[in-house]
Amino acid sequence: MRNNKYLLDTNIIIDYYMCLNISDYKERHRNYCAALGRFVMFNIGSLMMTDLTEREFMLKLIDKIIESPTPPNDLDNKSLVEYTNNLTKELTDNLQITIINTYSEILNKAYKLNLAINQAIKDKEERKKTRRKLGRDIINIIHTHQNKIPLITRDETLINTLTSIKTASYRMDQERAYGLQTERYNINMKINNETLETTLILIKTQ
Amino acid sequence: MKSLQTQKPTPTEISELDNKIRETLNKILVTSLDKISTALKECNNEECIEELNIIFKDLDNDINYIMNLSNERKASILLDMAKASGYIIQFLKNYDLLNTDYKTFVGKIMIKDGDEHQEAIEKAYRLFSMLGSILINAACRARYKGISKIGNYELDKYLLLLGLALDNMTLETEKQLELSPYYLTAAFLVLYGKDQTANEVLAKAGLSLKNIDNYLRACSYFAKLYDIGIRFTEEDLE
Numbered sequence: 001m002r003n004n005k006y007l008l009d010t011n012i013i014i015d016y017y018m019c020l021n022i023s024d025y026k027e028r029h030r031n032y033c034a035a036l037g038r039f040v041m042f043n044i045g046s047l048m049m050t051d052l053t054e055r056e057f058m059l060k061l062i063d064k065i066i067e068s069p070t071p072p073n074d075l076d077n078k079s080l081v082e083y084t085n086n087l088t089k090e091l092t093d094n095l096q097i098t099i100i101n102t103y104s105e106i107l108n109k110a111y112k113l114n115l116a117i118n119q120a121i122k123d124k125e126e127r128k129k130t131r132r133k134l135g136r137d138i139i140n141i142i143h144t145h146q147n148k149i150p151l152i153t154r155d156e157t158l159i160n161t162l163t164s165i166k167t168a169s170y171r172m173d174q175e176r177a178y179g180l181q182t183e184r185y186n187i188n189m190k191i192n193n194e195t196l197e198t199t200l201i202l203i204k205t206q
Numbered sequence: 207m208k209s210l211q212t213q214k215p216t217p218t219e220i221s222e223l224d225n226k227i228r229e230t231l232n233k234i235l236v237t238s239l240d241k242i243s244t245a246l247k248e249c250n251n252e253e254c255i256e257e258l259n260i261i262f263k264d265l266d267n268d269i270n271y272i273m274n275l276s277n278e279r280k281a282s283i284l285l286d287m288a289k290a291s292g293y294i295i296q297f298l299k300n301y302d303l304l305n306t307d308y309k310t311f312v313g314k315i316m317i318k319d320g321d322e323h324q325e326a327i328e329k330a331y332r333l334f335s336m337l338g339s340i341l342i343n344a345a346c347r348a349r350y351k352g353i354s355k356i357g358n359y360e361l362d363k364y365l366l367l368l369g370l371a372l373d374n375m376t377l378e379t380e381k382q383l384e385l386s387p388y389y390l391t392a393a394f395l396v397l398y399g400k401d402q403t404a405n406e407v408l409a410k411a412g413l414s415l416k417n418i419d420n421y422l423r424a425c426s427y428f429a430k431l432y433d434i435g436i437r438f439t440e441e442d443l444e
Contacts, residue, residue: 014438020346020425021432023311025440026339027332031377037342037421044420064436072434087431094427096420154443179377 005046007144008097009153010056012203016040032205035179040095042178048098050143052136058088100147102139109142109196116191120167133161141198150184150199159202162187181206281327288317288330291337302351303344303365305432312340338373341365346425350433359399363418367393367404385411392418 018025019033026033040047061084065072075083092099114131121127134141137158144151153159163170163185170187181204189196295312298304304312315329315336345365348354354362371389388411395404396415405414 011443014442016424017428017431017438018440018443020343020428021305021307023308023336023339023343027336030335030339030373033339034373034377037425040424041417041421044424060438060442061431061436064438068435068437070435074434090427090430094423 004043005048005147005149006043006201007100007140007147007149007151008047008049008053009140009151009155010053010060011154012036012152013057013091014060015154029205031179032181035181036203038178039180045096047095048100048147048149049092050140051099051101052139054088054092054099056136057091058084061087100143102143106139106142106146109145109191110138112191112194113138113142113189113196116167116189117165120165130161130165133157141196144198144200145196150201152201152203154203154205156202159183159185159200162198162200165189175201180204281330284330284334285317285326288326288333291333292316295340298340298344303347304340305343305347305429307432308340308343311336335376338369338371338376341369341372342425343369343429345369345422346429347433349422349426350429359397362422363415364393364396366418366422367396388413 016036019029019036020026062080065080065084072083078086091097117130117134118127121130137155140151141162143149162168168187168189170185173184173186175182175184183202183204185200185202187198187200189198295304295316299309299312312333315333317326317329317333321329342365345362348362348365354360367389371386371393374386374389388407391407392404392415395401395407401415408414408417
């Protein structure tokens with residue numbers, strides 16, 4: 001992996017949790033988990049996350065706290081939002097993750113990308129399906145373009161959706177770093193007169 | 207990091223745990239550990255690192271020797287190691303250094319007196335390949351629970367380095383195998399309070415104790431999530 005900065009997708013963080021805490025998962029993915037551990041160890045300080053991913057993680061924590069049979073015993077009289085907000089802050093502090101914010105400029109680009117996708121896909125149903133699949137991820141995509149950093153993800157559907165768009169051209173390289181088996185997708189898309197360049201690194205558990 | 211859920215073990219309990227760890231590892235790594243310990247007592251320069259390299263070549267030979275034994279002999283060595291590792295796991299369990307998932311897991315792979323030979327071998331194999339993971343889990347919990355420093359060495363760093371060494375030793379790719387001796391040497395150097403030399407050894411693998419500290423910072427957070435009852439599953443990955 002050539003870049004030294006990475007934009008994290010939520011699923012990577014959850015995967016890291018699984019590798020550390022769940023013995024059965026670790027036993028089935030020993031090589032992969034060791035490589036992921038090494039990736040995090042070597043890249044602490046170079047990891048980034050969008051504010052939306054941060055919120056998404058926080059909502060997942062809320063889901064899990066609600067699903068749990070008992071509340072965390074240090075919740076005390078804090079509000080659930082305040083509590084999970086602190087927990088999320090602890091994540092970004094401990095892993096030294098830099099948060100990048102989504103301003104209207106990013107949102108405007110996302111609108112343009114959506115428009116371009118609309119033009120590229122003629123079938124109405126298909127168009128709807130693609131846009132739903134991309135959802136919030138489209139913001140991550142714009143951030144990778146703006147900041148020239150790759151998104152590191154486990155989400156194959158996202159990559160399949162992006163590469164299936166007719167006006168998108170892409171190149172895929174297989175890479176191995178820190179023992180991780182990865183596929184790097186360099187995707188180009190025309191939006192009006194501008195080209196959107198995005199890089200996604202799909203990590204494989206093999 | 208503050209302990210949220212459990213009480214800290216008393217100093218006596220900690221030193222008991224400490225002794226058990228040393229004792230059991232002595233059993234696991236039998237001769238090599240003795241040699242390493244002797245070399246480390248004098249270890250503070252480049253020569254000593256070279257000396258350790260020689261010891262690791264020896265250790266490598268020992269491992270090769272074991273690998274070339276008949277399957278029957280190999281199985282009996284594996285069983286002995288599994289039984290020896292049983293002690294350390296029991297102690298990690300008693301001092302709450304394993305999360306409930308790992309506690310249940312080790313319960314399943316512990317060899318019992320009534321086990322059939324084949325069953326015992328299978329358990330021993332699983333235990334052997336997961337021992338590194340078990341120690342990593344304990345290291346992360348030790349940092350989370352705030353039991354880092356014992357005497358003149360740091361328990362969490364030691365457990366993590368040893369865990370990484372054992373984990374890497376049993377992985378498939380050669381690249382990972384290469385890191386194992388560095389982790390192992392650094393683990394013992396940390397155990398003897400020789401952090402600076404540990405750093406020099408790790409530097410040869412492109413690492414430093416700072417990386418180890420970063421690993422612990424990151425993983426102790428996830429130990430905390432588990433401890434407060436957050437349970438992610440594979441479905442959450444989708």
